[in-house]
Amino acid sequence: MSGSNTGPVVGERKLGGYLLSALAWFVGFLFFFPVFWMVLSGFKTEADANGPPKLFFEPTTEQFAEVTNDTTGLLSAGEAFSNSFWAVAISTVLVMLLAIPAAYALSIKPVDKWRDVLFFFISTKFLPIVAAILPLWIIARELNLLNTRLILIILYTAMNLPLAVWMLRSFFSEVPRELIEAAQIDGTNLRGQITSVILPIVAPGLAATALLCVIFAWNEFFLAVQLNPIEGSTVPIWVTGNVSTRGNFLAKLSAASTLATLPVIIAGWLAQKRMIRGLAMGAIK
Amino acid sequence: MTAATSNAPSREEQVKALQKREARRRRLPLLPALIFTILITQIPFVMSLYYSFTDWTVTPPSPRTWTGISNYTDAFTNSFFREAAVTSIVMTVSSVLLSVILGTGVALLLDRKFFGQGFVRTLIITPFLVMPVVAGLVWKNQMFSAAFGVINWLLEAVGLEAVEFASKYPRWSIVAVLVWQWTPFMMLIILAGLQGQPASVLEAAKVDGATPRATFFQITLPHLRPYLELGVLLGSIYLIQVFDHIVVMTGGGPGSTNVPYFVNQRSIGGGWRFGSASAFSILVVIATIFIATFGLRVLSGLLEGEEP
DSSP states (O other), X not given: OOSOOOHHHHHHHHHHHHHHHHHHHHHHHHHHHHHXXXXXXXXXXXXHHSSSOOSSOOOOOHXXXXXXXXXXXXXXXXXXXXXXXXXXXXHHHHXXXXXXXXXXXXXXXXXXXXXXXXXXXXXTTTSOTHHHHHHHHHHHHHTTOTTSHHHHHHHHHHHHHHHHHHHHHHHHTTSOHHHHXXXXXXXXXXXXXXXXXXXXXXXXXXXXXXXXXXXXXXXXXXXXXXXXXXXXXXXXXXXXXXXXXXXXXXXXXXXXXXXXXXXXXXXXXXXXXXXXXXXXXXXXX | OOOOOTTOSOHHHHHHHHHHHHHHHHHGGGHHHHHHHHHHHHHHHHHHHHXXXXXXXXXXXXXXXXXXXXXXXXXXXXXXHHHHHHHHHHHHHHHHXXXXXXXXXXXXXXXXOOTTHHHHHHHHXXXXXXXXXXXXXHIIIIIIOTTTOHHHHHHHHTTOOOOOHHHHSHHHHHHHHHHHXXXXXXXXHHXXXXXXXXXXXXXXXXXXXXXXXXXIIIIIHHHHHHHXXXXXXXHXXXXXXXXXXXXXXXXXXXXXXXXXXXXXXXXXXXXXXXXXXXXXXXXXXXXXXXXXXXXXXXXXXXXXXXXX
């Protein structure tokens, strides 16, 4: 391969390139297939879903209607989605309100031991949640917070805060120091510096961070099932409620799973590039 | 900044006072997040630590008597706990390693210009975004199932016998789903590393006549090291805590009860033996601290030399 430009080698290389591209496409479809199959099965009748795998069938939205209207279970779709929505939305807002000033104090105007502080935040993610769940359950019971949205809001905020601080710090430290200094010299006050210099640069990073918090909170199951098994239950618990021991449930389960995952999948698709930059590049840069 | 009064003591003192005030002012925006985190994460941990030295059970209610380290010594003789610990280790290590290796392979595939590159990357990251309970349920019922599963349908198509994967190989079925979900995450981190490679170095290697294999092992892999370490670290932190997949796929069936699931069974999940369950969870913390000290070293290596 040593830099030769003769015909056959180039041809071979081209063929190899096509094969690699084809392989990449194949791997892509392989990874996506279970999700595709889930969405597809949501449009099947139970008879079609509970049989040998079928790619072609008469699609129906019957299952979607049924899972969203079903109120025979403990938890209706409406309740689950509204509980999830509020727990996720409020906790994400709280995370950002706490994390933005903290990240500022760890990057642009850093406190003395900013590294140690950052490590402390990250180290709380090293503590397995199981080690805290019993006391949390006891505290929640004492404070009458079991089966409320509030307990999930508090815990989702705590769960996502370290990650948000970590990501935001990396976005903030990308703001060119000279820009801030220039603004200072021009006599711009702190508020002006933040709104006219820093925020426009970090805005996409803020959005990506918030989105990652939304994803983790939306998908969270462990805390929800431990602390809110009855009321205040969220979407992941509603999904598992569609597993039935009597009768066929695969099509219904697929429809419910599709409704539960689609919002987050689409959000993730839109933010993929920035999300990874915040997670990886910020750490290594 | 504009504190230049004419009759201030000495310039030096003035600077010092300013610095002190500045340090305090800098700390202020940090405090809400810091205090909140300390309250929510450290209090429960200290309580767990305390319970772990008692024999407290909730049902039947028992007085909380101090039993010293007996819960810990019990843990080591408890064969169920030992089994759960082994499961935790095997599941975490194998799923992290497999997803890092696969993730590297996929990242290398995607680090070339080809038609539909962005689209293929979007397809591949999707599993990471899927809600864990949904991932578990879809795989169990629609991929692994002996009756209606796609994999078994393929196996039968080539003349093999169908296998009820989730009940026959509970542990490895879960690992498979974890790898499916975490390979995309590893791929994204490693892809970021690959794309951060200085083009000039790769160009120089090419000019010097290095084979692609040599280039990969001698230039690319060393460059990827911090990214691989970051992937392993983040992956281990999350995967040691796996719970959702076990609940929906095997319900802790043979060989698939890890320590978090075991702790849950012993306490809120029905056992209600908070004392011994706490001791088990503290042991998980100790294990995680081992990973974390290694991990923190990696992270500090990453941050070293960086001026904020």
